[in-house]
Amino acid sequence: MAAFSLPSWLSRPFAGRPDQAWCRTALATETSLQAAVESIARQLRGAGPADLALVFAAASYASDLPRLLPLLREQLRAEHWLGCLGGGVVGTDPSGAPHELENKPALSVTLLRLPGAKLQPFAINTDTLPDLDGPADPWRALLGVPEPANPASSPSMLLLVDPSCSRINDLISGLDYAAPEAVKLGGIAGQHSAPHGSLLFNDQVVRGAVGCLIGGAWQLDPVVAQGCRPIGPVFDVEQAQRNVVLEVSQGQARRSPVAALQAILTELSPQERELVKNSLFLGVGRSSFSLERAEPDGPTAFLVRNLIGVDPRNGAVAVAERMRVGQQVQFQLRDAAASRQELRQLLGRQQARQPEPLATLLFACLGRGAGLYGEADGDVSLCRETFAQVPIAGVFCNGEIGPVAGSTHLHGYTASLAFLVQRGDS
DSSP: OOOOOOOTTTSSOOSSOTTSOEEEEEEEOOSSHHHHHHHHHHHTTTOOOEEEEEEEEEGGGGGGHHHHHHHHHHHOOEEEEEEEEESEEEEEOTTSOEEEEESSOOEEEEEEEOTTEEEEEEEEOGGGOOOTTSOSHHHHHHHTOOSOOOGGGOOEEEEEEOTTOSOHHHHHHHHHHHOTTSOEEEEEOOOOSSSSOSEEETTEEESSEEEEEEEETEEEEEEEEOOEEEOSOOEEEEEEETTEEEEEEETTEEEOHHHHHHHHHTTSOHHHHHHHHHSEEEEEOOTTOOSSBSSTTOOBOOEEEEEEEEETTTTEEEESSOOOTTOEEEEEEEOHHHHHHHHHHHHHHHHHHOSOOSEEEEEEETTSHHHHHSSTTHHHHHHHHHSSSOOEEEEEESSEEEEETTEEEEESSOEEEEEEEEOTTO
């Protein structure tokens, strides 16, 4: 009989070796919550005490969500518990294969042992956020961090937000204000009709926002894939009112955005012109950066935003973003081929930096998955092409959180990945 060797991540010590890091994952698809928890417990039998447990549950369990953490905590040991409900679940099955499970019952649990980590879980009432124009101290107090972090050892931040939060952009801006050096990754949890929130924290279901600062010997490396490719030139915004772009320029030529797009259409293939009908977006540069490449041979720095309206009288376009004169913009097309190409490139760059992550968390837009790729497991399969054995867990979100060009943003149609790696100076 041929010898059978376990994947390296599964064979890492997980009991009796507190000096070594380990990750154990489990994925269940039973219809009843009780049966799903029992399946998770069987898969994770023998796991020693974990530092952090991450739990992602499908919306089909919404009515039973308050029972979930108490049931899991009866079977599994972890110091901190964090998670959320989602429109779909990402997890790694007992054979080590990752899956994206959409529109079906699914429960994903990841146990992490992180020697040398400094973990600071937090829960925030987003109804009473501090003033963005005031000092940063009240924002740091929300995180339980009284002093600014040393930039050289600043923690990473895992962040999950309830969909009922009406001040998500203020929250993200405030957390950047409180911890500007911290990489922030996560997403907006799934919606449901049950009379409680969508977030899991310790043994409770809560609203607002929850998360965990991860510092010390460990950090989260971000990979943010927006799934689009540019078409046409980069334009400068010459006239804008709120979220409406009235005029753009390229060199000395000035025209309406619609006129600029019509010129681009003449250069596109028939297939690309067909995509424009339903998959056209705008890449928007912020005041702090333009659409130049952030690194040599690296991806272009932009935020992909929806186009939400056109004024046929003057050729203006409305964008799902407040616009400013002087910003750079570029039209974008979203399709499966562009998404695959972009994600492969970004994952290759991450692999060159940190070839052996302990685990990967995926926060994917509900607009990705099978709807984008035409088949299941699109993003996780691409991840496994580059990282052949890394366990993957996560959730399909109503908005994804991740950095672009040094600032944290709320995204759509994006895959925001967090690679859990040992800090380079550890």
